[in-house]
Amino acid sequence: MSKxxxxxxxxxxxxxxxxxxxxLKIAECKTSKIIKKGETIFAEGENVNGIFCVKxxxxxxxxxxxxxxxxxxxxxxxxxxxxxxSMISEEPANLSAVALEDMQVCFIPKTEILGFFDxxxxxxxxxxxxxxxxxxxxxxHMVNMAQKSVKERLxxxxxxxxxxxxxxxxKTLKVQLSRDELASMxxxxxxxxxxxxSDFNKLGLIELVGKKIVLKDIQKLKKxxx
Amino acid sequence: MSKxxxxxxxxxxxxxxxxxxxxLKIAECKTSKIIKKGETIFAEGENVNGIFCVKxxxxxxxxxxxxxxxxxxxxxxxxxxxxxxSMISEEPANLSAVALEDMQVCFIPKTEILGFFDxxxxxxxxxxxxxxxxxxxxxxHMVNMAQKSVKERLxxxxxxxxxxxxxxxxKTLKVQLSRDELASMxxxxxxxxxxxxSDFNKLGLIELVGKKIVLKDIQKLKKxxx
DNA sequence: CCTCAACTATGATATTTATCATATAAATGT
DNA sequence: ACATTTATATGATAAATATCATAGTTGAGG
Numbered sequence: 479m480s481k482x483x484x485x486x487x488x489x490x491x492x493x494x495x496x497x498x499x500x501x502l503k504i505a506e507c508k509t510s511k512i513i514k515k516g517e518t519i520f521a522e523g524e525n526v527n528g529i530f531c532v533k534x535x536x537x538x539x540x541x542x543x544x545x546x547x548x549x550x551x552x553x554x555x556x557x558x559x560x561x562x563x564s565m566i567s568e569e570p571a572n573l574s575a576v577a578l579e580d581m582q583v584c585f586i587p588k589t590e591i592l593g594f595f596d597x598x599x600x601x602x603x604x605x606x607x608x609x610x611x612x613x614x615x616x617x618x619h620m621v622n623m624a625q626k627s628v629k630e631r632l633x634x635x636x637x638x639x640x641x642x643x644x645x646x647x648x649k650t651l652k653v654q655l656s657r658d659e660l661a662s663m664x665x666x667x668x669x670x671x672x673x674x675x676s677d678f679n680k681l682g683l684i685e686l687v688g689k690k691i692v693l694k695d696i697q698k699l700k701k702x703x704x
Numbered sequence: 705m706s707k708x709x710x711x712x713x714x715x716x717x718x719x720x721x722x723x724x725x726x727x728l729k730i731a732e733c734k735t736s737k738i739i740k741k742g743e744t745i746f747a748e749g750e751n752v753n754g755i756f757c758v759k760x761x762x763x764x765x766x767x768x769x770x771x772x773x774x775x776x777x778x779x780x781x782x783x784x785x786x787x788x789x790s791m792i793s794e795e796p797a798n799l800s801a802v803a804l805e806d807m808q809v810c811f812i813p814k815t816e817i818l819g820f821f822d823x824x825x826x827x828x829x830x831x832x833x834x835x836x837x838x839x840x841x842x843x844x845h846m847v848n849m850a851q852k853s854v855k856e857r858l859x860x861x862x863x864x865x866x867x868x869x870x871x872x873x874x875k876t877l878k879v880q881l882s883r884d885e886l887a888s889m890x891x892x893x894x895x896x897x898x899x900x901x902s903d904f905n906k907l908g909l910i911e912l913v914g915k916k917i918v919l920k921d922i923q924k925l926k927k928x929x930x
Numbered sequence: 931c932c933t934c935a936a937c938t939a940t941g942a943t944a945t946t947t948a949t950c951a952t953a954t955a956a957a958t959g960t
Numbered sequence: 961a962c963a964t965t966t967a968t969a970t971g972a973t974a975a976a977t978a979t980c981a982t983a984g985t986t987g988a989g990g
Contacts, residue, residue: 523708541843543851544930551843552985558902566829572843595829602828603792603821610793617767617777617798624891625769628977657938658872666849667978672939689875693958704770725968836984854947893948914956915968 481505483491487531487584491558492604500594511536519560519583526571528587535581536643536653539573540662550663552615553578553645553653562605563612565591578653586587603673623665626704629665632674634703637685640693650690656688707731713757716783718830726820735811739763743826745786745801745809754813756786761807761869762869765799765887776889778841779804779879781869784829788831789838793865794911804879849891854867857890861930862910866867876916883915 482488482501494505505581509630513535515521522541536555540548554560564571565588594601622631636651643653655663661671675691679682683699685692693699708727722730739745739761740888748767751921762781766774769794777799787791790797794801820827848857862877869879881889887897901917904910911918919925 489731541847543847545851549847549850549852551846565837566832567840572840596825599822602832604833606792606828606832609832609839610789613789613799613835613839614793614795614843616846618838618847620777620842620849621769621775623711623846624775625771625773654925654938668937669939669979670977673935673977676939686938894967895949895969896947898967899947902969910969 481509482508482584485531485533485584485610486557487559491531491559492562492601492608494601494606495598496594498597499597504586504590507587507590511585513577513581513582513583515577515579517577518672519573520571520580523570526561526564528585529562529565529591530575531584531586532556532558532560533582533584534662535583536578537575537581538578538685539575540658541573549665552619552661553642562609566605578655578659582690584647589623608643611668628666628670629674630663630664631675632660632671632678633683633699635660635664636693637679637696637699637703640696645692646690648687648690649692650687651693654690706736708734708810711757711759711810712783713759713785716755717785717787718827719757719785721822721824721826721830723824724754726824727742730812730816733825737809737811739803739807739809741805741902745803745807746797747800748798749796752787752790752814754768754811755788755791756801758782758786758814758822759808759810761765761809762804763805763807764885767799774827774888775891776885779868780843783836789835792831792835801812801844804881804885853895854890854892856903856929857892857896858886859909859925861886862904862917862919863891863922863925863929866922871918872916874913874916875918876913877919880916927928 482493482505483498488494488496488501488543493501508531510533517529519537532554534556535551537560538553540549541551543549543663554575560575560583561571569690595605598679626634639651639655643651648650657672657675658668659677664671675684675686679686680700681698683693683695683702685694708719708731709724714720714722714727714806719727719730726840738867745756758780760782762779764788765777767777780782780801786801786809787797793820793909809902821831821872853861865877865879869877872878883898883901884894885902901910901912904925905912907924909919909921909928911920
C-alpha cells in the first residue's frame, strides 16, 4: 500500500488541506486500482459510496441523453477527484466515468471523507470551492452549447484539449479521442464532426495525422471559436 | 427591520440550519430591498460581497454569450439564495440576476455568512448540497442543450415552467416570459421560438392567450420533450 | 498474413434552424 | 387619444446540421 503524502492527487485537489494524521488514515483505508482504457470506473445511476482520486490517466464523464446518444460532459485527469457531488448529495452518480487511457485511481470510502468535513474546515472549504468551480464551468459550457455553432464549438474544444492536456513530441494532441468521442464532446453527429475537421484541415487550421490531430494555426482557431 | 425567523427563505434554503441566535445576527445586519420588474439585482462581473435571499418574486439568471445574445441559465424564485457560488469562489458573479416580476430580497453581507461556515457544520453541508444540486441540474441542462432539438427543448421548458411555477386561475402559466426570453431560455432565435409556439398551438398542445400560454395537452408535450 | 470489425471519410439529400423582410398587435409616453 | 416604440407573428429564403449511403483505412485477433 503506497503512502498518500507524496501523491500527486494530494497536491492538486481539496485533499491538500489534510494533515499527516488524516493522510495516514486515508492511506490505511484506500483501495488502489488500475483501470484499463475503455473500462468504466463507475456508471450513471450507480451508488458510489466514496470518492476516487485520479493518480494517473484521463477519463471522460458522460451522460446518456434520452435520444440514446452519450454526451461527454467533461474530462477529468490526474490530480483530480471523482464522485464528490454524488457523495455529498447522497445520490447515485449523475455521470459515468470511463477511462480514455490506462489509469491509476484510489478509492476512499465515504465514511472517511465525511469525517473530515466535520473536523477540518479548510478541507470543507476546498471541496466547496472545487464544486463551485465545476458549477461555473458547467454554466459556461451550457451557454456555449446553446449559443455557439458546431464549428465554433469544435474550434473551442480543440483549443481546450491543446491547452489542457498538451501535445506529444510529434505535436499531435495528447488526449486521443476518436472522432465519435470528439463529436460527443461538442454535441454533434460524428459525420458532421469529421466533415468539419476535414474543412479545418483544408483551411490549414489543423493537420490530420492518421487519427491524430495537430493544431497548426491556434490564433485563427481562437478567432473561429469566438 | 423584519425578523428572519418566520421568513420563507429560512424554511426552504440552507439557512434552515441556523439557530435563533444566528438568525438574530442576520436580522441585524441584513438589508431589505424591493426590486422592480426588469431591474438588475447584480450583474455578471460584479463583486457581490454577500448573498441575496429571495423573499418574493422570480428572477432570471443570465449570461452574455460572445455572440452578444443573452442566455437564461436558470430561474430563481422565493425561498432560494442568490450569489452563493460567487461568494464561496471569491470571484465576481458569473451570471446576472434580473427580476421577472417585482421582488422582495434581503442582502446578507459575506462576513456574516462566512462566520457560519466555521461554526455551523449543518449549514455548511446544506450549502454544499444546494450547490451540488445546482451542479447536477447544470450538467443535465448542458446535455439537453447539446442533444435535444429546439422543439424538444421548448416542450420541456413549457412543462418545467408549468410544474415549477404553476398557473393563474385562467390556466395560463404564472411566470410570464416574453417570447424573446423564452427563446433565450431554450437557446434559439426569437422567430424560431414564436413559430414553434404557433405550431404547438395548431397541434392543440398549447393555447396562446395574447402573450400568455396555456398548456392544453401535457401528456403529448411530455412525449415530445422525450 | 489474412480477415473481419470498427473507424474514418465523403457524397447526396433531407431536415432543422437562422436570418431577413414585412405585417399586425399591443404597450407606452405625451 | 394619438403617435411611437416594442412585441408578436408569419412568409421567404439561406445556412447549418443530421441522416443515409457507400467506400476506403486501420487495427486486432486468429
